Amino acid sequence: MVAAPRSQADVNRTAILAHLGSQGPASRADLARALNVSPALITQLTRDLLADGLIEELEAASSGGRPARMLGLVSRDIAAIGVKVAPDHVALVEVAIDGAVRRSVTAVFDAVSPLAASRLIELVGDFVSDSESAILGVGVGLPGTVAQQGIGVVDSTQLRWNQVPLGEQLRRALDLPVVVENNVNALSIAEQLFGQGRDFDNILVVTVGNGVGAGLIADGAIVRGRAGGAGDLGHVPVREDGPLCQCGNRGCLEAIVGQSALVTDARSIRLLGPDEGIDDLRALADAGNDDAREIFAHAGHQLGRAIAGAVNLLDPEIVVLSGEGVEAWAHWSLSFDRALRSALVPGKRGTPVAVERWQDDRWAQGAAALVLATPFDAQGVAGDQGRLVRERLVASIEAKP
Known part of the structure; x- marks a missing residue:
């Protein structure tokens, strides 16, 4: 041989x-x-x-x-660092090669600050320095578009970042491989490796929060589109005369079912005051308030129809729902399921839907999965950073007594 x-x-x-x-x-x-x-x-x-x-x-x-x-x-003394970047906080986790979260930290963060990049570098550097494991690399997940994981130039309306060379900045400061990706794509990879999608090759992951995102794994590989922008389900047009979306268009899905949209609807009927938010709306629904329940039910109906369109088009084996919005899933689920099943073509009405309990560090675990998934990166999506991760793993193997 x-x-x-x-x-x-x-x-x-x-x-x-x-x-x-x-x-x-x-x-x-x-x-x-x-x-x-x-x-x-x-x-x-x-x-x-x-x-x-x-x-x-x-x-x-x-x-x-x-x-x-x-x-x-024999040994799981090999790990990756995952970083979830949000407009107001950063979540960091250390994830072992078996997917277990060893430790996690959440820190306040101001994405629009002129010092945002240096603050992020400080947070990640301190977290890495506290590790006792062989660190393969750092994965970063954030809301926005990243044309190439291994380069990591970020455009994000939520973070108000335009062409920020985040990957280069972190690599230079940390002297580690760094892979940057849209946060829903990163979460999708975590679902494939460690979650409810691990037994499937074709997975649609949909996240619901202030926005609505989607990640698609087809034949075992993440689908990124021309410039990393695939899966922007929240900006699918739903109603031509609908409310204004943050993207500048009217009637986008997230402008109708996103958490900010639900709060706006509740305030418009004086169900919530100006200082109350989504937690208060959920509490009202939990207590049996009919108006609050109707707001969630309407959102569930709209989301169900939108996901039905995606399932009809993409033909996944399973749909996984996650994000902050699933905390109120008891009030979404009935109208969602009815709308979904009625809008699916007959051959796809049996497509299973799994709802993942939302945890903030799950997103950061997804970012770490970007690093842990590079051995399966047959398409070379992680570029040179994927090669460096593999080299670090081989070096850590050879360094063991």
Whole structure:
């Protein structure tokens, strides 16, 4: 058998470690299928990893005959840093290669401050310096458009950033690989690696908060579009004479179902005062207020029809809903499900919908998943930063006694 070239072998070694970390113990046959490489190559590479002391054989129970030999990680002392950037705060997490969040911090942040970049660099640098693990790199998820993950130039209306070279600034300050991506795309990768989408290759992730975003994984790969702007579901036009959206158009989906829009609707009928917000509206609905429940129900109907259009067009195996908005899902769900199922074409009415309990650090975990997913980056989306992440993992392997 001809040995694999060194660079390709390194990629496959990394992929084996990442797969065992994110998916748990697997047999050699399972690894060959999952990574789309030959059983002979898997045997060769796992032999090397066993010799390095990075994986171990686990004997699984058998229903008869020879028990299957499962492989698992020996050490999980390898991690990635995830950063979620919002207009008013930053969430940071350290995520082990198996997807477990080891530690997390949330800090106040002012995205429009002239010192925003230096403040972000300080926060990330301090968090990295406190780690006792081998850090593979830093993933950053934020609301906006990033044309190339590995370059990381950001345009964001929510953050009020225009062509901010965030990736370059962080790489220069931290001396680590840095991958930057739209936050919903990052969350979608986390769902694929660690969440309810892990058993599917075609996943539609929809987030509901002040905006409405979507991330699409097709045939196991994130769909980014021409310049990283795919999935902007919130700006699908719903009503021609609808309310003005922050993008400047009228009747966008998020201008009708986003949390700010729901609060505006509630204030227009004097259900909420000028100092009350979405938490107060949800509390009213929880207490049985009919007007509050109707506001959420109307939003659920509109969202259901919009997602039905996306499912009819994109044909995912599963839809995963997340974001701050799902905290009030009890008041969205009935009208959402009715609208969704009635608007789907017959062959897609059985498409499952999973609702993920919203947690702020889940978004940051998604950003870390940008780094942990680079071994599966067959399309080279992470560019040179993906190569550097793989090199750091191989170096950390070789440095172990």
